[in-house]
Amino acid sequence: MSVFMDLNLSYTTDKNRLQSVIETAAHLGFSTVAINYGFEPTAKKKQEIPTPKPINELIDQLPIVQGRSRPIRVLNRLTVVMSDSSHFRPNAAEYRSFDLLAVQPTTEKLFHSACMLLDIDIICISVTEKLPFFFKRAPVNGAVDRGVVFELCYSAAIRDSTMRRYTIANALSLMESCKGKNVILSSAAEKALELRGPYDITNLGLLFGLSDAEAKEAISSTCRSVLLHAETRKTASGIIYTTKTCSDSTCQQEAPARSELCEAPAAKRPHLAE
Amino acid sequence: MSVDLDQTPRSILVWERSSFLDEKNRINSEVEQLHFNYKVSVLLPECSSTPPHLESVLTSFSRFYLVRNLPLHKLLDKEFLETAVYQGSVYGLSYRTRIDEDNCVALMPNGRLVLSLDKDSFQVLGFEGKPSTFGNRTKNRFVVTIDLTDSSMAPGGRGYLRLLTGLTSRLSLQMDFLLSHHPGGGASLQPLLSHCDWSEHTPEISTQSLTHLSCPEPQSCDPHSFLEWLGAVHTDVSSLSENSSSNFLSSLVCPEPKTTLSQALRVSICGLLLPQDVHHLVQELRCYLERSRLECWTSLTVHGFVDSPVSWGDREHGVLRGGENFYTLLMFHDHTYHIHLATGAHDTCPP
């Protein structure tokens, strides 16, 4: 097991509220959290990809994790809601300023490409609507092999009873395909009172079709795998960066080839293969 | 696919009845094998103030030391090994670390050093160990047990150097550490303390007197009901003292047949408590019973540390949702006793 993490705390411009969410997460025993910036491109107009706020601007002093002597670790994450394949831009420089990269596909086709192709860490499962598609075994297995994880968020289930039904139904449908592997449970909390403790989430995981051990992994070791996955992904894009410093023409030919290469290591990292 | 929502994680309760006069009784080993005790609570029925003998036993509980940011390789310091590990019993336990999340370490009185490590740390350390019993299919946690009294672990020995290199150059573990020594106390730990940031702590004693308690018949009550009743007494559940408990809130009642205790005393002590001191306390309680009336009894509950890598002896211990490992000793006037040993999901059966 590794430390408990909540890789999805919703970003809000209200600094006090965000601070209290981070403090509550530390108090509940989470050692690592990620501030999530949502991005939902629409067809009509071009939108800016958000840029993450430096952590020290969000919170003055990082709170100490409950019962430990170390402060909480705060990361940044971007979630792109995809309703069209053009919404995810594989080499966008803006993505690089985030520690974690997630997509939320809205169609079966996009779900398939998210599982099989996109260079991402997390696939968000929608919990606010009845899923318009089934989770097919093949793409799910593909994602598991590549070390990409599926994320279920529970705070919608606290806010609203209809959402609760969708959350549980979609969770059970996901578990049928992935058998409890590569699943993380996060809050997507907007307010401190929407956060729940690690053991509460473990117990809630049983309702989602996870076993005791799988549910605990879903907030600890699987999250850790996600962080490692993200690090390798970022290092891989770092290679592209260095090649760019060389003279222009050769570099432009080389870059795409490199980027294909760097998708490979993500799939074969040993800690995810088990 | 759906998981059975009626199931709860495993728990074990061992109930044993014997007598202090029986030569084959195992009480001493049961008391001594739970090395890392966090809290001891005593219930004295029909008693209004702490008997002076008992008071003095409680105040003589050994002090313990908190060392901040102890680099683990300091436990292999030659001088420390000679004054604390080879002589007497040393008790050390990592503090502010959680067994289901972090690396945890225990130094046991028999000279064994137990490291419960996550997979990364285990591989980086490069020392022989075995996967945790509670890891199910994914082997994420490993337990390394090292006998520091073994000849290969003597300073300069092969195993010693390997571990020292591992802990200094590859895996430089640092953690807050609780330490205590029997019988040497702080003096025996001095070689280590002198290099570190430390503080001395005295176990904290608290006393409450209770009145008008319904009480079951301890000799015949079934183990779970008795433990529940005792738990209710220790958590101050009021429905046991008032008859007016409304049925809507709680249906908890004292098991029948019951009597009423006009008064009782609850004494507890908290800290890193040594089994030797607990043993001493048990002896004193026996003397107390001998001096008191015939039908008298007393109970002693000892809670182990939740995040200790071991519970009884070197049995592996872990936390699934709660890491309970405790025993309740119920002593009677005629030298017979009942002992209840309880553990949670990530624990093996108590001795």
Place this chain on the structure above:
Amino acid sequence: MRGDDKKDKSAGYQRVVLKNASPYHYMKVCLVLEDESTKLSAVELKQFIITGLKTLYGEVGAALNFDLLKYDEDTRTAFLRVCSRGLVKLWSSLTLLGFYQNQACAFRVLQVSPFLLALTGNSRELQLD
């Protein structure tokens, strides 16, 4: 699931191993409300928890027996007892309770154990500085 093994060495000695035999589970919980000044009596708290059971598990859930063993109105901390088979249901409905009379709330589950005594000796509460 339940196994008793008894062995008699001498007349006075008896040992019984009870596995998963705990009839109840115990929870120490604390209710956090958005408006800290809200007063909540023991009866109101119990009723509130029953509402939670009912929304998540229907009438069958509302019929689940649990006891409010102790309640401190100032800290809104309570000890609950529930039959072991009902633990997951009670716990999950506490987790998913998000509103008390239109104000946000959260149940903080502080400890859960098959032994009430374990709730009185949690070493994670040890504070030394």
